[in-house]
Amino acid sequence: MGGQGNRALLALCWIWIAIVIAYMAWGLINQAGLFGWLAELQLRKWGSYQEKLTVTLPTLLLTGPAAWYLRRHALRRQALAAADPDPAAAAGRQRRLAGWAAIAGISILAAAGGIYAFSQTVPDGSEPPVPFDAATLGAGPVPTGRVQVRGTVDPDVSTGVTETTGSSLEYTTFYVGFRPDGETDKEAPFRLFIERTTGTGPPSAYQGFLPEQDGYLFRNGLPGLALRDLQSRGIRVAEPYYVLGSGGGVGRRETWYIVASLAGIFGFMLLVVAPAIYFRRVRA
Numbered sequence: 001m002g003g004q005g006n007r008a009l010l011a012l013c014w015i016w017i018a019i020v021i022a023y024m025a026w027g028l029i030n031q032a033g034l035f036g037w038l039a040e041l042q043l044r045k046w047g048s049y050q051e052k053l054t055v056t057l058p059t060l061l062l063t064g065p066a067a068w069y070l071r072r073h074a075l076r077r078q079a080l081a082a083a084d085p086d087p088a089a090a091a092g093r094q095r096r097l098a099g100w101a102a103i104a105g106i107s108i109l110a111a112a113g114g115i116y117a118f119s120q121t122v123p124d125g126s127e128p129p130v131p132f133d134a135a136t137l138g139a140g141p142v143p144t145g146r147v148q149v150r151g152t153v154d155p156d157v158s159t160g161v162t163e164t165t166g167s168s169l170e171y172t173t174f175y176v177g178f179r180p181d182g183e184t185d186k187e188a189p190f191r192l193f194i195e196r197t198t199g200t201g202p203p204s205a206y207q208g209f210l211p212e213q214d215g216y217l218f219r220n221g222l223p224g225l226a227l228r229d230l231q232s233r234g235i236r237v238a239e240p241y242y243v244l245g246s247g248g249g250v251g252r253r254e255t256w257y258i259v260a261s262l263a264g265i266f267g268f269m270l271l272v273v274a275p276a277i278y279f280r281r282v283r284a
Contacts, residue, residue, distance in 0.1 A: 010069075020059060029255050098275065125250055
């Protein structure tokens with residue numbers, strides 16, 4: 001019974017680690033959840049946030065107990081294997097454990113490869129924009145490809161988020177309300193915002209916001225802090241609304257790239273661990 005309990009707890013530890021990594025990746029992609037909350041705390045206090053630390057430290061803290069138990073179990077197994085009166089049987093068990101780790105690593109790497117292959121089928125930003133009447137937003141399906149819209153920016157309806165990616169490298173992603181040509185009700189809630197990123201500097205509406213804009217339409221794409229900033233100023237935002245952005249310069253592939261990278265790192269770690277388990281245990 002104790003062995004079954006240990007196996008169940010080990011499985012729960014691995015599942016928990018996978019859930020935490022997936023959750024933090026989702027938060028990073030969507031600027032939501034624990035990641036979004038921590039980013040907002042930093043923005044309120046310092047005016048910018050550290051992306052890498054904001055995703056890495058909580059991940060390490062949340063997975064720490066499970067990782068500690070896995071390491072403790074591995075060390076216990078190592079001690080038992082060294083004291084086993086039947087070295088051949090102990091070596092066989094460890095070979096099987098190493099084999100399962102290798103199979104899991106290869107499977108996850110294969111999944112990462114599949115995700116990456118799928119990402120190559122979605123728009124990457126190189127395709128020409130297709131004219132789109134943004135005044136029809138909410139009245140029908142929204143194009144998934146790159147679109148071009150015409151209208152007028154409203155510099156009074158602007159907000160932004162400053163992100164620090166290095167010791168001194170800052171990027172400000174700013175959002176400005178956009179009234180499409182053909183929208184008759186100029187007092188209606190804003191249904192479209194233009195997203196652009198610039199270097200060091202305060203969030204603002206730059207001259208680069210011309211009457212003609214292109215990018216990808218992301219449903220409800222404002223970060224939580226930016227949305228609340230607009231609402232606190234009495235600016236009405238429609239539901240749903242859209243953000244016209246570049247997709248990080250890779251169209252709609254950014255999310256898939258992040259997921260594939262995380263899966264690849266996890267799979268590679270398992271492949272590194274497998275031979276370490278195999279050779280250490282066999283020599284013992």
